[in-house]
Structure formats: structure tokens, C-alpha cells
Amino acid sequence: MVFADLGRRLNSALGDFSKATSVNEELVDNLLKTICTALLETDVNVRLVQTLRSNIKKKINISNLPQGINGKRIVQKTVFDELCTLVDPQVQAFTPKKGKPSVIMMVGLQGSGKTTTCTKLALQYQRKGLKSCLVAADTFRAGAFDQLKQNAIKARVPFYGSYTETDPVVIAQEGVEKFKKDRFDVIIVDTSGRHQQEKELFAEMVEISEAIQPDQTIMILDASIGQAAEPQAKAFKETANFGAVIITKLDGHAKGGGALSAVAATNTPIVFIGTGEHINDLEKFSPRSFISKLLGMGDLEGLMEHVQSLNLDKKNMVKNLEQGKFTVRDFRDQLGNIMKLGPLSKMASMIPGMSNMMQGMNDEDGAIRMKRMLYIVDSMTEQELDSDGLTFTQQPSRVFRVAKGSGTSVIEVEETISQVRIFAQMAKTMGGKDGILGKLGGNPAAGLKKDPRQMAAMQKRLQSMGGGGMPDFNPGSMNFGDISKMASSLMGGGGGGPGGFDLKGMMNQLQGAAKPPRRR
Known part of the structure; x- marks a missing residue:
């Protein structure tokens, strides 16, 4: 599981800290050193880790800190709050509403789990009482429409696509118009996976966006790509200006810190996290719950x-x-x-x-x-x-x-x-x-x-x-x-x-x- 090792190390560091009889500067420095080392080894960006350490040090005044259990709790709470800030850009993501058509455009790298996540997201909104559907506008990858069709039928979600039309802009536009006429609440448009060096595909992404005028663009970010996540996310942000992130493949064994760095670098909120291949393996993201589970404190x-x-x-x-x-x-x-x-x-x-x-x-x-x-x-x-x-x-x-x-x-x-x-x-x-x-x-x-x-x-x-x-x-x-x-x-x-x-x-x-x- 991604972040499992990081969670154990952070939990162990805070557990050892709680056993100390008194709080002093050396004890706090050792705690921060262990936490920062664990984050760096999980591929979290160096600048991000330095900022985290600096913020914790600023908020903890050793000379005014009460001794005993209260002092330790103040340090622990400060660490917890700053770890939450690490994954919470304090930006409100777009929320679809019943009775008003909302278009969501999905973008991301090839192999990030985008098509599967589209169906998971549609199912999530269905459970909330919203009428959701899918548009298969990925014409670049062979079998992309078949995959989305198979997933949609399994989840009982209406979908639109074409075996003959090769222009993704046309498919996206026709699909959105059709479902708007049918009064769907959430219209999710799946697009081709692309890389920042593929200029033609990036230009195509802009064309699709201009044609369908999405209410929200979501980037699908693979937790396993490491530090490459940050520059890729920045490139997508500059071009598509996505307003939310879904992190996928959190059930793997990658380090995952790069994805957190990308979220912080683009100042974009995480809305969901993918925790497996099953159609129900998509969880709503909450910063405090995420850090709480990471530290073994449950949710x-x-x-x-x-x-x-x-x-x-x-x-x-x-x-x-x-x-x-x-x-x-x-x-x-x-x-x-x-x-x-x-x-x-x-x-x-x-x-x-x-x-x-x-x-x-x-x-x-x-x-x-x-x-x-x-x-x-x-x-x-x-x-x-x-x-x-x-x-x-x-x-x-x-x-x-x-x-x-x-x-x-x-x-x-x-x-x-x-x-x-x-x-x-x-x-x-x-x-x-x-x-x-x-x-x-x-x-x-x-x-x-x-x-x-x-x-x-x-x-x-x-x-x-x-x-x-x-x-x-x-x-x-x-x-x-x-x-x-x-x-x-x-x-x-x-x-x-x-x-x-x-x-x-x-x-x-x-x-x-x-x-x-x-x-x-």
C-alpha cells in the first residue's frame, strides 16, 4: 500500500516522542529530523519538506512549552496540523448540483487509470442521487472506447462514443450536447492520455476544452510516477488549468510522495483517491482523515x-x-x-x-x-x-x-x-x-x-x-x-x-x- 511505510515511520516517531519524560529542543529536533527524512525518502519535494519543518519550528516555542503530557500534545498537534496543510491547499473544489448540467473533463498521463476512474466517479455521483453519464472522447488509444463501454455497462451508467468518428473534439461536443438535452446532472468526458512533450495532444486537449466548456477539469495523477509528477502536473495546469486532482493506484507499493508534491505545487485540491481496481474503490478525500489514517489513528x-x-x-x-x-x-x-x-x-x-x-x-x-x-x-x-x-x-x-x-x-x-x-x-x-x-x-x-x-x-x-x-x-x-x-x-x-x-x-x-x- 502506498504511504504504508511512511505511515509506520511517522507513527513510530510520534510514539517514541510521547514516551519521553520531558520536552526539550533536542527532542523536538530529533522528531522533526525523523519526520523530514521519512518524507524525503517517500519522494516528497525537498522545498516542501523544508517549508513543513520551518512552519513547525515557528509554531513551537520550547521556552513557553508546558512540561509533561500537555507539552507533548501541543507538539503532536502542531505536527498533525502541518501534515494536513501539506495535502490541503485550502482551495474549494467544484461541486455538481442536481438539476443543473455539469460537465467534467478528465485529463492525465497515459496509463494513469483515467478511463477506469471516469466510471468510478460516475458511480460516486449516482450514489449521491445525481444523474451521471460518460462520454468516450479518447480516440488515440486502441480499445479505449471498448474499455469505457464495458465499465459503463457493468456500472449501469449511460455512455456515448463512436467507432467511426476519429475526431475527439466532435465526439466530446456531440456527447455533451446529447446528455444536456437528456437533462443529466453530471457529464464526465474521458480524453486521451498525454505527456507534456506531446504538443499536438496538448493542443487537442485545449480544443476539446474550448468546445465543451467544462465546469471542472480534473487531472488523474498516478501515485507511482514519483518526482516526475510535479513537472507533469505543472504543464497540465498551465495548459488545461485543472481545478481538482484524483490520485490513483494508492493500493500499490510505490512511494507516492511525488503526487503530494504535485498537488502542493499546483495549489489544487485532491477530491478523490483510487484505492484499488474494483469499481467501488474510489474514496472521497479528506486531508485530516488521510493524515489520521497515515498515523495509525483511524478514520x-x-x-x-x-x-x-x-x-x-x-x-x-x-x-x-x-x-x-x-x-x-x-x-x-x-x-x-x-x-x-x-x-x-x-x-x-x-x-x-x-x-x-x-x-x-x-x-x-x-x-x-x-x-x-x-x-x-x-x-x-x-x-x-x-x-x-x-x-x-x-x-x-x-x-x-x-x-x-x-x-x-x-x-x-x-x-x-x-x-x-x-x-x-x-x-x-x-x-x-x-x-x-x-x-x-x-x-x-x-x-x-x-x-x-x-x-x-x-x-x-x-x-x-x-x-x-x-x-x-x-x-x-x-x-x-x-x-x-x-x-x-x-x-x-x-x-x-x-x-x-x-x-x-x-x-x-x-x-x-x-x-x-x-x-x-
């Missing part, structure tokens, strides 16, 4: 927004849980929901303290294992799906039939049934009149208000996290030393103690599930 707001945007199927499961039931069908639905969320490492980066725990976990192996579990449950009968898995224990021949039908091993089927049985037992404990949900009136939050003892226990647990009640999730004011305490508390002291949620145990279980199945 709970982003996590909730991501989960809500997927419209996950959970109604039947909630209804069953209230009755103390959990079926194989519920298990299948939740597997589908988990796979919609994306890679486990991506989810973990949004939870405070979890990103470091996920190191070494192979997302690809985990995804394959979950797919095989889906094959298993899809090979079951309606009766088996509506059971809690006990029927397989009572009639072992069903296990062999499902294994054969799904193309998996008997061991894998048994392990899947085992998982269902564990959840079914938990559902019995939680559901029904005598269960936990029943005692809380089916609503844990409302139940806590009704039961003073439950509320007191919850307050005590929150206080053990290092705060004086509900923990402050504002990264700027949080002590980096509290991150591990919070993670430990979320994990129930590492072992899922009474009243605790065994998050670590869950991750270990998922990690185990990612391993190849044993052979009998």
Missing part, C-alpha cells in the same frame, strides 16, 4: 460513511438476532457484506490502532478463502440454509454432498459449519426475551439509559481508555500513547474479557481463515 467517520454508502443487507439478520436465531443464510449474507466492504487491511486502517495489527495479513488469500466459503453455502439446499448448521452434525452425509457440489474439501465445509454454529450460539445468548438484547429492549443505546448500572459500567470502561469519559477522537488533541490503550480496550484487554469485544481474536481468526485449507 471512524470515513468508515461509517463507507459502510452506509454500500447499503448493506442486514435487516433479516437483525430480525433473527432479536429472536435469538442465526442461520446459514444469515452467514452467507454477512459474508457478502464483508466482501463489499473491501480489503480487510483497508477497513483496519480506519479503526484506531488497528493498521499495525494487520501487517503481514494477505488480503488476496483472505478474499479467496471467503469466496470458497460462499461456494460452500451456495451449494446448500433451502432447508440447510434456513438451519443453524445443526442438521449437518446430525446428518454427516450432507457435508460430503456439499463438498462435492462446491468443489471444496470436507474440512472446509466442516470449518464453515463450525463458524455458523459459533455465531448461532452467540445469537441465542443475545436474542430472545432472556437475552442481552431483550434485557436492553432490543436497543443497546436505549437500554443503557434505562439501566444505570450498565451506564456506569460503560463509563468506567471508557475512562480506562485514557480519557475522562467518551474518548476524544479528534486526532489533533489525542495523545499518541493513548492509541494503543484504546486498541487494547476495544480488544477487551487482548483476550475479550467480560464486557469486552475480542477484536484481536476476531482478526486472528480471519488471519487463520486466510491460510490454505488443511487436507484430509
Whole structure:
């Protein structure tokens, strides 16, 4: 993952700083030296790093700095704020509105992921209730129209293009006019990839822009091109005057600092970031959330927004849980929901303290294992799906039939049934009149208000996290030393103690599930 190494180094530097007994100039200088070195080695521009260091030094007055935890928090907050400024030019990007046609022109280098990003962006706007469409004006690259057409059909987004017309200006103009007549809210025009030395293609880009008069021009910036990103971005800025940036390929292993330098050099806001090849792998960019995740402090707001945007199927499961039931069908639905969320490492980066725990976990192996579990449950009968898995224990021949039908091993089927049985037992404990949900009136939050003892226990647990009640999730004011305490508390002291949620145990279980199945 791009910036993963930078995040670990920054997190480590701030973590070591928080352990110091007192704050002095030498300690602050060592911290800044580590941070600046990490940024330079990630291809962030030297001038940018020097400015960052200078700004932090100006804002930290060692002689007036209080000693102890308050002094350390002031330094940490200053570092956090300046890192946010590094990726936030304080410029407001254009926002499309419903009922008014908005034309967005996409530009960028060849191979930057522009065509794929066009479809992702159209889908993003569709989810916000905007009527979006695509225009394929890339006539330079062979197969560009076919690629956009295939992606658009998959995403169910209307598109316009031509196999016979070779002039991209004509295609762009005709496509925009057609969709404006059809009253679309967002019209995204895909153009050919081009390089600053290709003067003819740059002239073509200007012609397209003059013909369609875009409300916004977005540059697609590949995170893997390193320090070449800055001069390329400047050339595009001078010619096309783009008003926003989408950084792609953040799921790779490149350094990525060059892209951040390009954003700062052109004083242009990042609007989205591409985190994978899947059609849903486009995230809205927020400077504070981005830096927060980079430092291992999570992004709970982003996590909730991501989960809500997927419209996950959970109604039947909630209804069953209230009755103390959990079926194989519920298990299948939740597997589908988990796979919609994306890679486990991506989810973990949004939870405070979890990103470091996920190191070494192979997302690809985990995804394959979950797919095989889906094959298993899809090979079951309606009766088996509506059971809690006990029927397989009572009639072992069903296990062999499902294994054969799904193309998996008997061991894998048994392990899947085992998982269902564990959840079914938990559902019995939680559901029904005598269960936990029943005692809380089916609503844990409302139940806590009704039961003073439950509320007191919850307050005590929150206080053990290092705060004086509900923990402050504002990264700027949080002590980096509290991150591990919070993670430990979320994990129930590492072992899922009474009243605790065994998050670590869950991750270990998922990690185990990612391993190849044993052979009998």
C-alpha cells in the first residue's frame, strides 16, 4: 500500500516522542529530523519538506512549552496540523448540483487509470442521487472506447462514443450536447492520455476544452510516477488549468510522495483517491482523515460513511438476532457484506490502532478463502440454509454432498459449519426475551439509559481508555500513547474479557481463515 511505510515511520516517531519524560529542543529536533527524512525518502519535494519543518519550528516555542503530557500534545498537534496543510491547499473544489448540467473533463498521463476512474466517479455521483453519464472522447488509444463501454455497462451508467468518428473534439461536443438535452446532472468526458512533450495532444486537449466548456477539469495523477509528477502536473495546469486532482493506484507499493508534491505545487485540491481496481474503490478525500489514517489513528467517520454508502443487507439478520436465531443464510449474507466492504487491511486502517495489527495479513488469500466459503453455502439446499448448521452434525452425509457440489474439501465445509454454529450460539445468548438484547429492549443505546448500572459500567470502561469519559477522537488533541490503550480496550484487554469485544481474536481468526485449507 502506498504511504504504508511512511505511515509506520511517522507513527513510530510520534510514539517514541510521547514516551519521553520531558520536552526539550533536542527532542523536538530529533522528531522533526525523523519526520523530514521519512518524507524525503517517500519522494516528497525537498522545498516542501523544508517549508513543513520551518512552519513547525515557528509554531513551537520550547521556552513557553508546558512540561509533561500537555507539552507533548501541543507538539503532536502542531505536527498533525502541518501534515494536513501539506495535502490541503485550502482551495474549494467544484461541486455538481442536481438539476443543473455539469460537465467534467478528465485529463492525465497515459496509463494513469483515467478511463477506469471516469466510471468510478460516475458511480460516486449516482450514489449521491445525481444523474451521471460518460462520454468516450479518447480516440488515440486502441480499445479505449471498448474499455469505457464495458465499465459503463457493468456500472449501469449511460455512455456515448463512436467507432467511426476519429475526431475527439466532435465526439466530446456531440456527447455533451446529447446528455444536456437528456437533462443529466453530471457529464464526465474521458480524453486521451498525454505527456507534456506531446504538443499536438496538448493542443487537442485545449480544443476539446474550448468546445465543451467544462465546469471542472480534473487531472488523474498516478501515485507511482514519483518526482516526475510535479513537472507533469505543472504543464497540465498551465495548459488545461485543472481545478481538482484524483490520485490513483494508492493500493500499490510505490512511494507516492511525488503526487503530494504535485498537488502542493499546483495549489489544487485532491477530491478523490483510487484505492484499488474494483469499481467501488474510489474514496472521497479528506486531508485530516488521510493524515489520521497515515498515523495509525483511524478514520471512524470515513468508515461509517463507507459502510452506509454500500447499503448493506442486514435487516433479516437483525430480525433473527432479536429472536435469538442465526442461520446459514444469515452467514452467507454477512459474508457478502464483508466482501463489499473491501480489503480487510483497508477497513483496519480506519479503526484506531488497528493498521499495525494487520501487517503481514494477505488480503488476496483472505478474499479467496471467503469466496470458497460462499461456494460452500451456495451449494446448500433451502432447508440447510434456513438451519443453524445443526442438521449437518446430525446428518454427516450432507457435508460430503456439499463438498462435492462446491468443489471444496470436507474440512472446509466442516470449518464453515463450525463458524455458523459459533455465531448461532452467540445469537441465542443475545436474542430472545432472556437475552442481552431483550434485557436492553432490543436497543443497546436505549437500554443503557434505562439501566444505570450498565451506564456506569460503560463509563468506567471508557475512562480506562485514557480519557475522562467518551474518548476524544479528534486526532489533533489525542495523545499518541493513548492509541494503543484504546486498541487494547476495544480488544477487551487482548483476550475479550467480560464486557469486552475480542477484536484481536476476531482478526486472528480471519488471519487463520486466510491460510490454505488443511487436507484430509
